[in-house]
Amino acid sequence: MSFPKSFMWGGATAANQCEGAYNKDGKGLSTADVMTSSKYGHPREVTQTIDETKHYPSHHGVNHYERYEEDIKLFAEMGFECYRMSIAWSRIFPNGDDAEPNEAGLKFYDNIFDLCLKYNIEPIVTLSHFETPLGLQKYGSWLSREVVDYFMNYCETVFQRYQGKVKYWITFNEINVMSTKPWMAGGIQEDTEQARMTAAYHQFLASAKAVQLAHDMSGAYQVGMMYNGHIAYPASPDPADVTRTTQFMHQMLFYADVQCRGYYPNYKIKEFERNNITLPIEEGDLDELRAGTVDFISFSYYLSHVVGEDTPLKFVGLNGVKTGYKNPTLDTSDWGWSIDPSGLRYILNLLYDRYQLPLMIVENGLGAVDKVEEDGSVHDAYRIEYLKKHLIELEKAIEIDGVPVLAYAMWGPFDIISASTGEMKKRYGFIYVDVDDDGNGTYNRYKKDSFYWYQKVIETNGASLKFE
Ligand code: BGP
Numbered sequence: 001m002s003f004p005k006s007f008m009w010g011g012a013t014a015a016n017q018c019e020g021a022y023n024k025d026g027k028g029l030s031t032a033d034v035m036t037s038s039k040y041g042h043p044r045e046v047t048q049t050i051d052e053t054k055h056y057p058s059h060h061g062v063n064h065y066e067r068y069e070e071d072i073k074l075f076a077e078m079g080f081e082c083y084r085m086s087i088a089w090s091r092i093f094p095n096g097d098d099a100e101p102n103e104a105g106l107k108f109y110d111n112i113f114d115l116c117l118k119y120n121i122e123p124i125v126t127l128s129h130f131e132t133p134l135g136l137q138k139y140g141s142w143l144s145r146e147v148v149d150y151f152m153n154y155c156e157t158v159f160q161r162y163q164g165k166v167k168y169w170i171t172f173n174e175i176n177v178m179s180t181k182p183w184m185a186g187g188i189q190e191d192t193e194q195a196r197m198t199a200a201y202h203q204f205l206a207s208a209k210a211v212q213l214a215h216d217m218s219g220a221y222q223v224g225m226m227y228n229g230h231i232a233y234p235a236s237p238d239p240a241d242v243t244r245t246t247q248f249m250h251q252m253l254f255y256a257d258v259q260c261r262g263y264y265p266n267y268k269i270k271e272f273e274r275n276n277i278t279l280p281i282e283e284g285d286l287d288e289l290r291a292g293t294v295d296f297i298s299f300s301y302y303l304s305h306v307v308g309e310d311t312p313l314k315f316v317g318l319n320g321v322k323t324g325y326k327n328p329t330l331d332t333s334d335w336g337w338s339i340d341p342s343g344l345r346y347i348l349n350l351l352y353d354r355y356q357l358p359l360m361i362v363e364n365g366l367g368a369v370d371k372v373e374e375d376g377s378v379h380d381a382y383r384i385e386y387l388k389k390h391l392i393e394l395e396k397a398i399e400i401d402g403v404p405v406l407a408y409a410m411w412g413p414f415d416i417i418s419a420s421t422g423e424m425k426k427r428y429g430f431i432y433v434d435v436d437d438d439g440n441g442t443y444n445r446y447k448k449d450s451f452y453w454y455q456k457v458i459e460t461n462g463a464s465l466k467f468e
Helices: 064-078 103-118 134-139 146-161 175-179 182-186 193-217 239-261 266-275 285-291 341-355 381-399 449-459
Strands: 008-012 082-086 122-128 168-172 222-228 232-234 296-300 305-307 359-363 405-411 431-433 445-447
Touching (some): 064 445, 082 405, 103 122, 146 193, 175 222, 175 239, 193 239, 239 341
């Protein structure tokens, strides 16, 4: 096994899924704070204001806000070299449009970064991970151009504050989720293609401006895009299925095209013309997009799709990812996600062939139900198996295909709230957190078997994968 010496091993979380303390120390409400919990197959409800009779998992998360020292210490014990996390924008600007930032919010992330640096863990920081201050609803959230300015204000504040502590920034988590879950991605509930494309346009613009601002402010700053790593295979060798697969992939890849190349691809422009979609382009915008292409691509990878005659070319259905075809060659997780390790090698090649930018895997993992034994141990061989197979494919992409990969951050190193369902029982962690779907529990942390396994992987820079 030969991972580069500089390769960073670590894990990834999102503020609204782990911090809790949703209204503490001056934090304002975000779009995530009005999403109820649900279960697989049922969408989370968006209530706009807090309804006391409902359960909102972001309100407690896994109490990382209070327990961050313990959590980061456990990362250090595993040997983490990077930690991809997000800043809750509404901790910094409680309403999104405040004149002054909230010092307590800024301080909280100072504490996190200082601790990471103490343990030689490189922070990789997402500016917007599925949450927008709820106060920006009055402008129409990302449908409005004004929100671009408020986002820039937020970026300027954190780029300034965390100079010397943070090097890697990610603008929008899984920006292509705008097409499937626009409330999560952009705080918009208007379910039209025009609305989704307007909001995405504003995020592209905001991201391009953020890239330029970061570069102006520090020569050390690297800014990446974040792509929800959808890949799809044709359901059959019928060339018509191959064409459908290309069209299906275009629905997602166009987001990366814009952020990596700096302009909208022809296939998208043609589609907009056919469907009468217009973009709110103002003078100078197209130059901004070109000048603000990203330095690296980060992406999540969990599963692959199969595309055939009955596949809607718009992502619709359960969690926005159901294609209607089960891949007969693959197993699925308890939540119906196909398990496809070689798909990781495939997407690494796809993205590198297409953009020639360095890559970071900033999410990958298995959501599963865990059982805690009486002695507090958790025997999660299934998780180890999943991760191991993916890491072997990652190594092939690096070693055989020559894809430059900077980091691997496994999703949810301690158990956190599921983004798609709000459940707690869909667990990804190396570290078990004692809390249930309703938020009850001690919130104590326990090491699973996978904790020791990952520790070994990192210690040997991947060599242990070969000998197991
Ligand atoms: C990605 C999100 C994450 C995360 C992950 C796992 O789409 O960026 O926030 O939650 O998926 O999904 P889930 O939590 O629904 O299992």
